[in-house]
Amino acid sequence: MNKQSLIQFRVDQNLKIYAEDICKQLGIELTTVLRMCLKQMVIQQGIPFSVHLNIEKEIHSSCNSKSVDLEDKIEKGFDIDINKINEEVYFVRKENRL
Numbered sequence: 001m002n003k004q005s006l007i008q009f010r011v012d013q014n015l016k017i018y019a020e021d022i023c024k025q026l027g028i029e030l031t032t033v034l035r036m037c038l039k040q041m042v043i044q045q046g047i048p049f050s051v052h053l054n055i056e057k058e059i060h061s062s063c064n065s066k067s068v069d070l071e072d073k074i075e076k077g078f079d080i081d082i083n084k085i086n087e088e089v090y091f092v093r094k095e096n097r098l
Contacts, residue, residue: 007034014062028089036088 023030040048070086 017037026089028092032089032092036085040070040084 019033020030023033037048
């Protein structure tokens with residue numbers, strides 16, 4: 001078994017709650033999704049979904065804070081290929097059974 005490393009980071013509480021709810025509906029844990037993202041990043045040699053600026057969206061910033069309408073971004077979704085996600089979920093589930 002490979003050595004494992006711990007990654008810790010802080011996120012907005014509502015973002016975590018929304019993400020965990022989606023994961024629950026999909027039947028997987030949030031940590032599994034994050035692990036899948038890291039694996040896909042390595043496989044694709046980049047971020048495994050579309051990342052771009054939306055110049056029509058106004059982002060307010062002050063000295064140390066930025067305000068973005070999180071719920072709007074959650075509703076719009078991300079450009080993630082569901083087939084790749086399903087393949088990775090299958091792989092992770094299969095890997096955990098061994």
